[in-house]
Amino acid sequence: MLLRLALLLILLAPCTFSLNQEGLILQQLKLVFDDPDNFFSDWNDRDITPCKWRGVTCDSLTHSVTSLDFSNANLAGPFPASLLCRLRNLTSISFYNNSVNSTLPEADLPLCRTIVHLDLAQNLLTGKLPSSVAELPNLKYLDLTGNNFSGEIPGSFGTFRQLEVLGLVENLIEGAVPAFLGNISTLKQLNLSYNPFFPGRIPPELGNLTNLETLWLTQCNLIGEIPDSLGRLSRLTDLDLALNALDGPIPSSLTELTSVVQIELYNNSLTGELPPNGWSKMTALRRVDASMNGLTGTIPTELCELPLESLNLYENSFEGELPESIANSTNLYELRIFQNNLTGALPKDLGKNSPLLWLDVSSNNFSGEIPANLCEKGVLLELLMIDNSFSGEIPASLGQCQSLNRVRLANNNFSGAVPDGLWGLPHVSLLDLKSNSFSGGIAKTIASASNLSSLILSSNKFSGDIPEEIGFLETLLEFSGNDNVFSGSLPGSIVNLGQLGRLDLHDNALSGELPKGIHSWKKLNELNLANNDLSGNIPPQIGSLSVLNYLDLSGNRLTGKIPNELQNLKLNQLNLSNNRLSGDIPPLYAKVMYRNSFLGNPGLCGDIDGLCDGRSDRNNGYAWLLKSIFVLAGVVLIMGVLWFYWKYRNFRKVKLAIDKSKWTLMSFHKLGFSEYEILDALDEDNVIGSGSSGKVYKVGLSSGEAVAVKKLWASTKIADESSDVEKCNVQDDGFAAEVETLGKIRHKNIVKLWCCCTTRDCKLLVYEYMPNGSLGDLLHSNKSGLLDWPIRYKIAMDAAEGLAYLHHDCVPPIVHRDVKSNNILLDGDFGARVADFGVAKVVDTNGKGTKSMSVIAGSCGYIAPEYAYTLRVNEKSDIYSFGVVILELITGRLPVDPEYGEKDLVKWVCTTLDQKGIDHVIDTKLDSWFKEEICKVLNVGLLCTSPLPINRPSMRRVVKMLQEVGGGNQLKNGRTKDGKLTPYYYEDASDQGSVA
Structure with a gap:
């Protein structure tokens, strides 16, 4: 009997303990x-349920x-x-931060009627x-953040019945x-930030969302004034309208937001x-x-009397004094008010009552x-207190x-000795005391x-010996x-x-x-010891400093020969003048261009004329004879x-004699x-240049100015002389495109076409x-040393602004198609000016944003991958070339x-980064001081x-990113995913590299 029962249980086991229906769906x-x-490694089909x-x-x-x-989960x-909707009691789905792709199925979504929480962010x-x-x-919760959804927000989104969070x-x-x-x-959180919306105003209707607690519209291309209706959002705790083009005053209705904790309005035109x-x-306001x-x-004094944690009002035009009441904010950890016109002294108790972390009152x-x-x-x-009129000593x-x-x-008026403790603070990475009257x-x-x-x-009055302890600073x-x-x-x-x-101790x-032991300075880029009282020989080891490009030892009492090892260096600046050196100049530098050195x-x-009286007079007779012959x-x-x-010239004048009366002039600016x-x-x-389209001449004008004239190569096409415009648009599409495009454009970073x-x-x-010619010619020649990093950054910034103008401000938009x-x-x-619009095209005015070309335009190495095989052109092609x-x-x-x-260069950079590092x-010619900004x-x-193409930013976004790099205003947002506030961390907003 027992044997039969055991056998029965064994036979029934697969049925009794099989995975349920929901497990099979999963x-x-x-x-x-x-x-x-x-991730699914423990999903065992031998379980009864998937719980x-x-x-x-x-x-x-x-x-x-x-x-x-x-x-x-990296899925x-x-x-x-279709599978998820078969789970009849499923209320919450999260695929946050995966690689879920394709589109969301319109037809299947409504079947998931039990869903309350849907998180598909970062996919x-x-x-x-x-x-x-x-x-x-x-x-109630819908988060689609960090995807590539396009088009407009559908009208049905205004019909949600219970939605509380929309991201x-x-x-x-x-x-x-x-x-x-x-x-x-029902909405409590609305976050539409960082989308390329068309320029538009903040809808006043958002003031109807009386349950709203968070409103984030950062970088949404908003224009116009902030509507008064937002003052009705009595439950709002977080208002972020930053990085837009809002103008007009800040409405007084915002002071009615009695529950608000933080207000972000930076980077607008208010x-x-x-x-x-x-x-x-x-009374709840903590961050402004x-x-x-x-x-x-x-x-306002009232503002400073609030229990603030963070106050950022930098880069405005505020005047007057900083209210004393700010010193009473017991929670204040951040105060940034640089680049205003504020006067007077800082409150004497500032920092006494608050856990101050960051203080920037510069400029x-x-x-x-x-x-x-x-x-x-x-x-x-x-x-950070640079560029003010502070005085007195640094407090102990x-x-x-x-x-x-x-x-x-x-850049202040500080004086006196620097406290001993300040020199040795263990965590200080930057100590900048330049241009004061410090002594000791x-x-x-x-x-x-x-x-x-x-x-x-x-530029101070520091004196005495430089202590041996300076050599302990390994960083x-x-x-x-x-x-x-x-x-x-x-x-x-x-x-x-x-x-x-960089070691700069000139004028001491x-x-x-x-x-x-100078050879140990393997990363030294600049050595300037000019105008001191140094003596002895120039160490040959300087020639082993492979990245040195600035060497100034002038105005000392150095003696002996110039080491031949200096020829190993690639110097942009060499100055050994006003010393007591003797002997031969190394052959590399024995040239007129280095005479002043x-x-x-x-x-x-x-062998430099005028530097010395030459060699001995032996063989003078032979030398005189040879000179006479030469x-x-x-x-x-x-x-x-x-x-x-x-x-x-006479032959050319005869051959090219032209009846000047037959020339047609069309001007686009007032000509002199x-x-x-x-x-x-x-x-x-x-002639100063020649390319595929023609020759370029430099023409000096009687006014003393100069212009560049491009003479296009001859064409076999016949000109249509029916009108002035058509006379200008003759023979060749490149000429027509150039005239049509540049004749209408007015921008500081687009080359000006006079006529x-x-x-x-x-x-x-x-x-x-x-x-200075073209960037390519200068960058890839022996003059590339002229282009230090600040200049290269400026060129990138200028070119980006020119292209952004073409893409976003021209109507219709213009695609250059040959950015290089x-x-x-x-x-x-x-x-920098963007030039050569011979193959430029306007983007389709029907809003599709692309246009098919019959032939590839552009230059090898700059052509976007999709352009090469689809011949579809839009702004993304230019963005690739600019990259x-x-x-x-x-x-x-x-x-x-x-x-x-x-x-090509793009693949080489990616491969080298992966295999060898940054x-x-x-470029080894660039100063390592700027490495962080270069990265x-x-x-x-x-x-x-x-x-x-979909992953490339717009040119307007590129300009913004480059501005953030150059300005040093890198915000590291401390908001958590659920919208809770944590402190913000900034890099030095007033730091302008080695200049500041």
Whole structure:
């Protein structure tokens, strides 16, 4: 009997213990996804229910699946709506931060009627937003952030019945911010930030969302004034309208937001004053950021009396004094009010009652002394006070502030000795005391400054010896102590600074010889010891400093020969003048162009005219005879050349004689010259360039200015002379495109077309003259050393603004189609202009944004991948090409080179980054001081050259990213995903590299 019962149980076991229906559905769902991290490894089909599986939550009583959480699982595949909707009690789905792709199925979504929470943020979804999602009757939470959804927000989104959270951040959503969102009365959080909406106003209807707690509309292309209706959002805790083009005053109705904790209005064009009254009602307000607008007036005392944690009002036009009441904010950890017109002294108790972390009052008109209690709580991280009129001594209390990591007091009227403790603060990375009247010496306590990377003491009254302890600073990158009264020898330990990139101690009273062991400065880029009292020989080891490009030892008492090893260097600046050097100049430098580098050395000889009296007088007779022969031959040669030139000009005038009356001139600006002045100067002596489209001449005008004239190559087409415009648009599509495009454009970063001159068989385009030629010619020549990083960054910024103008401000938009370094021209100050619009095209006016071309335009290495095989052109093609230009600027390399093998510059950069790291990508001519900024711009370039056009930012976004790099205003947002507030962290907003 027992044996039979056991056998029966064995036979029934597969039926009794088989996986239930919901488990079988999830097993099918598992097959939909690529799962490289084995997230589904514990999904065992031998279980009865899936309730213990990873990511699955069930009801404790019914054991029915209620929630699926696949966050951060690295899953890839389409969204399986048809399977998920078969789970009848499922209320919550999260695929946050995966690679879910394709589109959301319109037809299947409404079947998931039980869903309350749907999180698909940070995936790869594309297509339009599904309108059917609004049919889910119980949906309260919808987050589609960080995908590639495009098109407009569908009208059905105004019909959600219970929706409380709507997140559409960082997609490609267009159209205007819709007014119908004001119909979702249940909404508590609305976040549409970082989408390329069409320019539009904030819908006043959003003021109807009386349950709203969070409103984030950051960088949504908003224009116009902030509507008064937002003052009705009585439950609002977080208002973020930053990074838009809002204008007008800040409405006083915002002071009615009695529940608000933080207000973000920075980077707009707001004007007028902060509302003077009503702040006292906002007792919950903790954070205000209205920076980078055009706000004026004084900072309201009422505002400063609130229990603020963070106040950012920088880059406005505020006047008057900072209210004393700000010092009573017991929670204040951040105060940034730089670049205003504020005056008076800082409140004397500032920092005494609050855990102050960041204080930046730079670029104002503040005076008085540094408040002694700034670091009372012992947590101060950054003290930035540059460009003011502060005076007095640094309080001793700051020397005890162990938390400090950045101190910038440059360009003030400080005096006295620096507290010993301040020299040795263990966490300070930047100590900038430039352009004050500090005295005394560098204390030996500097040995404790183990994190110091930049020590800037220029233009003060520091004196005494530089202590040996300076050699203990293993992280020091820059030591600038020029224009002081330092004396004594350079400490021998200074050669231990293996990370040093810049050593500038010119204009002091240093003496003795240069220290031994200089060869250890392998990263030194600049060495300036000019105008001291140094003696001895120049160490040959300097020639082993492979990245050195600036060497100035002038105005000392150096003796002996110039080491031949200096020829190993690639110097942009060499100055050994006014010493006591003797002997031969190394052959590389024995040239007239280096003459000024060696003046004032009476014993120095070489083959440079005027530098010395030459060699001994032996063989003078033979030398005189040889010189006479060469002079006579030279005279004959010159006369022959002049005769040939005269004959050639006469021949050319006869051959190219043109009836000037047949020329047609069309001007696009008010001209100060005639076409005859141009025509008379078109000879070969004035040719400055030649390309596939024609020759370019430099023509000097009678006014003293110059223009560049492009003479297009002849064509066999016949001109249509029916009108002036058609006379200008003759013979060739390139000429027509150039005239049609540049004749209408007015922008500082687009090359100016003065006029065009045409006859039946000749076409001339007259441009503004650019003295520094093209970026490509300069960057890839032996003159590339002229392009330091600040200049290269400026060129990238200028070119980006020019292209952004073409893409976003021209109607219809214009696609250049041949963006490259040779088509970016540089003026006398290295300002950049985008040029050569011979293949430019307007984007389809039907809004499709693409246009099919019959042939590929562009240059090898710059052509976007999709353009090469689809012949579909839009703004994304230009953005790819501009990204290549950025990579050129950073690497100094050509876009195509045999060194890359089958690759181009983009692939070479990506491969080198993966295999060798960033140091093998950056041009060795660039100063390592700017490495952090260069890396950020490199990221922009890589983003622009993304293989998928949809992942490339717009040019307007590129401009914004480059501005953020250059301005140093990198915000590191401390908001958590659920919208909770955490502190914001900034890099130094007033830092302008080595200049500031």
